[in-house]
Amino acid sequence: MHPDSPRRVGALGRLTVNRPRVLVSGGSGFIGGTVVPLLNSAGVRIRVLVHEQSVEAGRYAEVVDGDLADPSSLRGICRDVDAVLHLASYVGKDEDRCGAVNVDGTRGLVQEARRAGVDRFVQLGTAAVYGNGPFRDLAEGAMEPRPVSPTSRSRLVGERFTLEAGGAVLRPYLVYGTGDRWVMPALLRMLRALPSGLPERGAALLSLTEVGSLALSLTRMAVAHRARGAAGVFHACPSRPVSLRELVAAAHRHLGFPLVGGDQSFEQARQALVAAGCDSHILDLLGVDHWLDATRLGAMGHHPPEIGLSAGLAAHAAWYRDQLML
Known part of the structure; x- marks a missing residue:
């Protein structure tokens, strides 16, 4: 499903009065x-922070260069901004x-937002902060990271700077699309x-979030009127987990x-992965319970209409088949 589809735009709504700048x-x-x-489809004015990557500047109005690893390059980028959506991170060893x-990058961006008087700061976090599991129906605050x-x-x-400034952090587990x-x-x-077989019959329960649903939660949190005052950690995932066995069946059917x-x-299974030259950490991600409770996000009114795993994979099947050469 394309991110500009009527389902997504209609769910967010078009903001024609007092259009915010994000x-x-x-x-x-x-x-x-x-x-x-x-955001663009909803009429939001967008300022995109980029570093060593290209975006369609003409389409999304305003592009600014900056490097999160160089706080001095961020000076002034939050001027005249109503909200910040902090999605950037480095993933590596x-x-x-x-x-x-x-x-340091998150600290610098939060400081710039506070200096400019921005009252909404929403950061994309990760449930990986909870470790390898297992955990079931885990609510925010129920377990030390x-x-x-x-x-x-x-x-x-980095999340701590956002939370100390009264911002919100959305933590999904696995995101696909x-x-x-x-x-x-x-x-x-x-x-x-x-x-020869799935680990433990593929019984592990996983919270999987389709990328468009996560995007909708993030944007609602940033621009919706009732998002003002929303702060703290929010789990961002469907209410129902899926088992590894269900995931494999759906991936077989659609991909x-x-x-x-x-x-x-x-x-x-771990020994077989090692013998095949694969990183056995895959088992820690997919073969162990990682089930999050996202009730708090729903109570804020920012949980999007849920898209089931089968429908989600079907929507992105063409892209996956092309990229994975299936």
Whole structure:
């Protein structure tokens, strides 16, 4: 489904009076690539912060250059802005880069927003800050974060600047859809390495969020009138988790992924992945319960109409088939 579809635009509504101006960091990334067209279709004035990437400046009005790793380059970018959508982050193993972008960059952007008097700051976080699991029906505040990677540790630290400034952080777990370079490719690698069976019958329960639904939650939080005063951590995912077994069946049906039956222990699956030359961390992501409770986001009125996994994969099937050469 294209981000400019009537379902998305109608759900957000067109803002024709007192059109807000929103600064978006990471506008050319996976999530930003859906958020920016959605804001544009709703009549929001958009200022996109970019660094070493190109965006369609003419279409989205205003593009500003800046580097989150260089706070001096951010000076003045929040002037005349009503809200900030901070979607940019560094995902990788470089500790220094994680600190420069995810910690110092977030701090600098929050400081610029406060200096300019911006009263709405919404950051895209990640449920990876909770660690490898397992957890079921996890509500915000019910568990202390236990990040295990440089990326998730630094993103957790960066979140604190947003929260201390009265902003909101939306934490999805796994996000799929057009632009996804992580979730479905990892699933495909795992299935090819485990032809003999899924770990523990594929019973793990996972919170998967379609990219357009996440984009809609983020934009509603940033521009909707009742979003004023919304602060804290919000889980951003459907109310119902899906099992790994359901995910595999849907990926087979819509994307042509291998349909793996059978069963093996978690440890057997890990050994098979290692033998196949795959990163066994895939099992920690997909083979263990990671089920979030998103009731709080729904209570704020910013939980979008849910799109089921089957419909979500079908909507993005052409892109996945092209990118994965299926």
